[in-house]
Amino acid sequence: MPIVGERARLYFPKENRGEPIVTGCIRKNGHTCKGTSDTTNRYFASEHGSEIAMLPGALNIKGGSKDPLSINFEDETGVTLTSLTGLKLNVGGEIIICILNMMNLNY
Incomplete structure (x- = not known):
């Protein structure tokens, strides 16, 4: 708006x-x-710093705080979720993770 x-x-x-x-x-x-x-890059941004970037090889969503939460969907690297405060998944059913090669969990 x-x-x-x-x-x-x-x-x-x-x-x-x-x-x-x-x-x-x-x-x-x-x-x-x-x-x-570059007109192939499209952005929707707020005055607070939140942004959705629609790029030829990616869709990136970023919050507007100092250390923002971000979700990046990139054709070459896949999906990246970034949060400095934590990540919470609430589901009503199963979570299925299919991996072709290897998975690393750091905690």
């Missing part, structure tokens, strides 16, 4: 009536922002 003062892209679902829907913010600093100068 854009904040006051930002430029926004609007969609009007009904031609002559109804409220418009904000579909995105219009970037004004694309030429100076290194991460967004």
Whole structure:
């Protein structure tokens, strides 16, 4: 959601009536922002530092704290979960892990 003062892209679902829907913010600093100068890289970010990066070979999700939780889905390396405070899985059924080569558990 854009904040006051930002430029926004609007969609009007009904031609002559109804409220418009904000579909995105219009970037004004694309030429100076290194991460967004390549149009094959897509980002959705908050003013707090949280970010979703949709890149040609990856989907990365990062929290906005000083030491953020992150989830990275990368074509070459697989899935990486990173948390400095812990990782908790809550499931209603089984957890199945299939491994082709080797698994290391460090605790």
